[in-house]
Amino acid sequence: MPDQTTTWFSALERSGYRLTKPRRIVTEIISTSHYSLTPSDLFLDARKKCPNLGLVTVYRTLEKLEMLGLVQRVHQPCGCHAYIAAAQGHEHLLLCTTCGKAEFFSGDQLQPLFDTVAQKCSFTIQDHWLQLFGTCKDCQSKG
């Protein structure tokens, strides 16, 4: 089992949640995926290993993983219904609009911009949200 998955199982247990079969399968899929997944995506995939899984359980599992900061929502033009393993620290998402692959990049360089904006607009800035869209290396070479 991948390290990341083990870590997530521990986090769930530490918070008092039971490690049930449906929960383990859903957690394993999203903890190892490099693509953003909708509840329905997850459901269809997880059903292969747990045929009587209910869609509702996917929603409930995502809810817990989100509260634990393990997954985050992905915002897209066509909607904001997909999830992905959350960033480690101050990182932001870069999405391939062709294949859906997701990568994280550091947002360290953003602080100066935030300071400037805070001063110009007289706001105190608490949070920020940044996402990039583009084409990954593989999809570039495929034309």
Next chain:
Amino acid sequence: MPDQTTTWFSALERSGYRLTKPRRIVTEIISTSHYSLTPSDLFLDARKKCPNLGLVTVYRTLEKLEMLGLVQRVHQPCGCHAYIAAAQGHEHLLLCTTCGKAEFFSGDQLQPLFDTVAQKCSFTIQDHWLQLFGTCKDCQSKG
């Protein structure tokens, strides 16, 4: 009538849309608001001037304004159902989490970051979304 509103009316006409009363009222409200508004917000407000307005017309008007690049969606943790007059050029949204007021700021400083990310991740970058959350001056002084 505010300049911005006149401009939007012209844009609608230029695209072959008729300037009906419901459409004019919805357009005027969102073109002059400094707050992001949900379809429901717009509906309730527009009804004051057009009592038999249907919620559906609000959705249809927003759809057209969005296609014309006049309004943009506002992404928030609690959902992405609000709209606001679109940015002029390379600008991004700064939202007050207390009162909902929205301001735009220049995103010119972001290009170097995008270049770095494109190189490091071997992506070509086509689009980006940035939104800041904070507290505006008024809300700061009110505690």
Next chain:
DNA sequence: TTATTATTGATAATGGTTTTCATTATCAAT
């Protein structure tokens, strides 16, 4: 093993958004 209780899946309910359709209003041509 047993008791407790969190979790599950099926079903129904919810709420926001879209579609359908008969009626109405706009606007170009007269």
Next chain:
DNA sequence: ATTGATAATGAAAACCATTATCAATAATAA
């Protein structure tokens, strides 16, 4: 100003993602 083609409207129904309900089941502590 009037007309006619047709875009636009509002009401109702349909749709779909998400949430709540509840009896049955499964995971953990004792």
